[in-house]
Amino acid sequence: MVTTDEKGPLTAKKKSVIIRSCDGDEFLVSESAAVLSTSLKKILEEKEDRLIHLSDIDNKTLAMVIAYLSTHADDGLSDDLKRSFDQEFVSGKEFDVLKYLVLATDTLQVTCLCYTVAKKMADIMKNKLVEWVRREFDIQNDYTPEAEAEIRRLDAWAWDDRQLEDD
Amino acid sequence: MAGNWLAFLNQPRSIETERSWSEYLGEILSLILSKLFFKDRNNFKLACKSWNSVIPNTPLLPPAIASPYFDSPCLIFSQRSSDCWKLFHNHYYYLEFPELKDAEIHFSKDGWLLMSRDKSNLFFFSPFTKEKLQLPPITDSFYSVCFTSTPTSPDCSVFGILGKSTRGRVNLGHIKIGDEEWELETFDNGAHYFRFSECPPVFCNGVYYCFDFNSRNFRVFDPRKDDDEHRWITCGECLETSEDEDNGIKYESYFAEVEGDIWGVFVTNDDRRFISVEKWNFAKMCWKKMDDLGDKCLYVSPSGSFAETCGVSGMANKIYFSKFQGKSGIMYSLTTRMYHLVEGNFARKNAFGLTEMVHGAWIKPTLDKM
Structure with missing residues (x-):
């Protein structure tokens, strides 16, 4: 076989873009990774500039998203490896971190990751008290006590004998 | 670096200030x-x-069909002490169906339950959409009954053996959905002692198979035939039951139609230790033991059994019984030949101490109703 692998890391000269977070940190990302985000792909199609400033994603979150994009853009990795990477990616992450991640993936339109993160968030939300949900999402309860009691009464079937968690 | 980190934590994140979780996300x-x-x-x-x-105005129990959580069936059963029904799917869910007060489940298929409140009042119920379809009244109660397909489809029929049947004569009732009256028929059941299995009849390839209590012979009802001789077929004693040596008393039997075949699940020995799955050989008229279920798993209950093709690894080659160990569901693995908890570490060879939900039924939400 004498074909040359154009995708090989040594032969291909990869184009890169610079992505800047809202706190000013810059990340060098291969274009093949960046275009996995539908939003970044659109931006790159529209402008010559190789610097993209994201005013609403912090550096910590952006670093995670870029790690995800780079892994998924790596042709050398099998689909199985990418899948296990996805599982690893969300496991053990704090709820707060996932909240920023899901917003960032929504903004950047990284559908697959957005879906994975939302599922992980739902997993954590299971068996939690409504107070926990409000606290974690910084939600003000705008129900009147009567309205809240009425909803609980109507949905009484849903509260079983499982222990609810509030940690 | 530590200073940066602190600054990073303290600074307001624009993402959060611009978009609030309580509003338009x-x-x-x-x-x-x-x-x-x-x-x-x-x-x-x-x-x-x-x-x-954000919650869509869909029925009370809208488990998204695409969700991996509901790719597998749940077990529904009545909590006799109250009006509540329990749905088991890894956890218990308590459902209130006032419309099902004092009702019992006879058969389950394609996301629908065939239920009755008293002798003559039969109806279909979908616990997922709370849809209820009433059947015309019938004078006698059923000993065992089944239906062929989703009751919302025009070719759905209900068929069963009536309770007043004797060993010599069988009384049948059947109706096509949409018809106003039940068709009642009586047939000679042959001179031999014949006691029907309590399992619902199995609808397979257009006819109904009604097994006897030890699953060795059966009667076939063919609704397409007009003459009595071919409409109710008496099949003789099948001597060669299977190659299985532990052919003792069958403490539990379940039958399921699987892709044009009939599978039987037989539990022998009083501690329910021996479980075999056998496929009916239509040509030789005998059961043939299956070594494994391939990519299938079986959901069995006295109110109907069915097979599922397992998309998720680890589920295949297992039999999900309507049995519990405490609050956990039980399945039997044909690989390990042991009972296991659906979730958790537990393995044993016999079924001692397990609770059986005799009035329960496995049910799976189907696409057409969701």
């Missing part, structure tokens, strides 16, 4: 919501008014 919230069920879904609703508005 509808799409993300819908995505999260699609993974929450039952109580957790209600918690979501309770968080605040705008979150409540």
